[in-house]
Amino acid sequence: MDEGDPHGAVRPGGRTARTRALVLDAVTSLLVEAGYDGLSIDAVAERSGVHRATVYRRWRDVGGLLLDVFDAAAGDEWVPADTGSxxxxxxxxxxxxxxxxxxxxxxxxxxxxxxxxxxxxxxxxxxxxxxxxxxxxxxxxxxxxxxxxxxxxxxxxxxxxxxxxxxxxxxxxxxxxxxxxxxxxxxxxxxxxxxxxxxxxxxxxxxx
Amino acid sequence: MDEGDPHGAVRPGGRTARTRALVLDAVTSLLVEAGYDGLSIDAVAERSGVHRATVYRRWRDVGGLLLDVFDAAAGDEWVPADTGSxxxxxxxxxxxxxxxxxxxxxxxxxxxxxxxxxxxxxxxxxxxxxxxxxxxxxxxxxxxxxxxxxxxxxxxxxxxxxxxxxxxxxxxxxxxxxxxxxxxxxxxxxxxxxxxxxxxxxxxxxxx
Known part of the structure; x- marks a missing residue:
């Protein structure tokens, strides 16, 4: 597994998955609060409580973090409501x-x-x-x-x-x-x- | 007239209007070529051939330049076509x-x-x-x-x-x-x- 690739770092339910959830939550909350300019590896590490070196190794940069937010969203179970018409x-x-x-x-x-x-x-x-x-x-x-x-x-x-x-x-x-x-x-x-x-x-x- | 205000600088047909047209053309062409990051008072002055001090005095910053692009567009004569249906x-x-x-x-x-x-x-x-x-x-x-x-x-x-x-x-x-x-x-x-x-x-x- 290439730890530099956020795709490869997904192991549902494991420690890696929990780390990913913490990091991606930090990304979206920082983005909402301060916009793109508020996003950095350092800010995400601090907000998530995940070590800076881990964030850097797995997501590399702000672009990698954003990409993984979209990947995570694509992996959810969302389906449209069935109302009958x-x-x-x-x-x-x-x-x-x-x-x-x-x-x-x-x-x-x-x-x-x-x-x-x-x-x-x-x-x-x-x-x-x-x-x-x-x-x-x-x-x-x-x-x-x-x-x-x-x-x-x-x-x-x-x-x-x-x-x-x-x-x-x-x-x-x-x-x-x-x-x-x-x-x-x-x-x-x-x-x-x-x-x-x-x-x-x-x-x-x-x-x- | 407050020359720091782009609204006040508009004198249709005069030298001021020509300067404005040159500057705003430079803004949109730079924006299309290089995006927001390619916009600066210096780049606009160079592209338009208008003196840097004039650009700075009338438009102040990139925000002022963009605002005036919208103001200029709002002042055009555009109407929708009348096709009969x-x-x-x-x-x-x-x-x-x-x-x-x-x-x-x-x-x-x-x-x-x-x-x-x-x-x-x-x-x-x-x-x-x-x-x-x-x-x-x-x-x-x-x-x-x-x-x-x-x-x-x-x-x-x-x-x-x-x-x-x-x-x-x-x-x-x-x-x-x-x-x-x-x-x-x-x-x-x-x-x-x-x-x-x-x-x-x-x-x-x-x-x-």
């Missing part, structure tokens, strides 16, 4: 996204910001998101099995349509968070997949 | 957004990245976007005048639904740009405002 599932998903972004002190916001500072974080963030969106595709396949979606729907496109307005409004545009944003964006996106006669947003109009 | 207007808008983001060397990408580095840029970017989205609201009011939209539509929400997937996929998620993204996101967003019997994406389903 496409709209319900998209609303539940968006409520989670909203909660992850609503505070100035959110880890997600801090990681997005870090991805504009660290080349390694910039490379890791898209992969993390691809994995999350892939896990969400079950929301669309369940809706197809239930017969909610009759036509062709590109799952990734629908999931991005639902969630992107939250990232755009809260992270890039700096709008104040309002809880209804989550449900609104979910319903707007669902519309393109399942317009229903008389359903929400439906307006009867003659075709041209 | 809501879907057409949203597609035209999204094609502009797409073009502004598609290259790694885009000014928009560079300014978004800078907003995660500079507190002044972070404060200025949302205001710039609010102004742009406000100018786009005419797209929705024109559609209402034409009778395309019968119900209540929140203009800002619809415009963000159309454009946000492009920012999310191209800037945050790092997806490779595909030209069809612009039209797809525009059509998906338009759906929530004007579902039409037999129109694109329409599926007849009984109401529950």
């Amino acid at each position: 496409l709209v319900g599932d998209l609303i539940a998903l968006n409520q989670e996204v909203f909660e992850s972004l609503r505070d100035e002190t959110s880890v997600t916001r801090a990681l997005i910001a870090a991805s504009f500072r660290s080349a390694q974080a910039a490379e890791a963030l898209p992969g993390f998101w691809r994995d999350r969106y892939r896990r969400c595709e079950v929301v669309v396949s369940r809706a197809q099995r239930r017969g909610e979606i009759a036509g062709e729907v590109e799952a990734h496109r629908l999931l991005v349509a639902a969630t992107a307005p939250l990232y755009h409004r809260l992270v890039l545009m700096g709008e104040p968070p309002r809880v209804e944003m989550a449900e609104q964006a979910a319903r707007d996106a669902a519309c393109s997949a399942l317009p229903v006669i008389g359903g929400p947003g439906y307006q009867a109009r003659p075709t041209e | 809501l879907v057409g207007d949203l597609i035209a808008l999204n094609q502009e957004v797409f073009e502004s983001l598609r290259d790694e060397t885009s000014v928009t990408r560079a300014l978004i990245a800078a907003s995660f580095r500079s507190a002044q840029a972070a404060e200025a970017l949302p205001g710039f976007w609010r102004d742009r989205y406000r100018r786009c609201e005419v797209v929705v009011s024109r559609a209402q005048r034409r009778g395309e939209i019968a119900g209540e539509v929140e203009a800002h929400r619809l415009l963000v639904a159309a454009t946000a997937p492009l920012y999310h996929r191209l800037v945050l998620m790092g997806e490779p740009p595909r030209v069809e993204m612009a039209e797809q996101a525009a059509r998906d967003a338009a759906c929530s405002a004007l579902p039409v019997i037999g129109g694109p994406g329409y599926q007849a389903r009984p109401t529950e």
Whole structure:
């Protein structure tokens, strides 16, 4: 095992795994408190209580620490909620996204910001998101099995349509968070997949 | 006039305006080439050919330079294209957004990245976007005048639904740009405002 490689250092449940958890907790808490500029091997060692030499040997630098935060997140068991309907599932998903972004002190916001500072974080963030969106595709396949979606729907496109307005409004545009944003964006996106006669947003109009 | 304030230094058409144009061009070209770390009063002075003391006196620091880039952009005459239909207007808008983001060397990408580095840029970017989205609201009011939209539509929400997937996929998620993204996101967003019997994406389903 190459101890210089954080990937090789993962032994679930062992002392190595506990060290990793302490270090990665320190990384995210420092990132939220002080931003990318507050991150250093020394600060992480002090915050985590893990010896500086160990942090340096396993993670090498701030980029290696950030990369491992994304790797750890990718290894969790998260799946989207199953509420029984496409709209319900998209609303539940968006409520989670909203909660992850609503505070100035959110880890997600801090990681997005870090991805504009660290080349390694910039490379890791898209992969993390691809994995999350892939896990969400079950929301669309369940809706197809239930017969909610009759036509062709590109799952990734629908999931991005639902969630992107939250990232755009809260992270890039700096709008104040309002809880209804989550449900609104979910319903707007669902519309393109399942317009229903008389359903929400439906307006009867003659075709041209 | 306080020459330390870039707002006060604007005299359209005069020597001051030419100096400002040279300096701001230097800021955006340096930003695109070398990122935030490549920006400094010295680098801007050298690139623009404007005396270092003048740059320092009028813009003070990198934050002041970035702030003035946003101020200058807010002062342009941009309006969204009028194509005669809501879907057409949203597609035209999204094609502009797409073009502004598609290259790694885009000014928009560079300014978004800078907003995660500079507190002044972070404060200025949302205001710039609010102004742009406000100018786009005419797209929705024109559609209402034409009778395309019968119900209540929140203009800002619809415009963000159309454009946000492009920012999310191209800037945050790092997806490779595909030209069809612009039209797809525009059509998906338009759906929530004007579902039409037999129109694109329409599926007849009984109401529950």
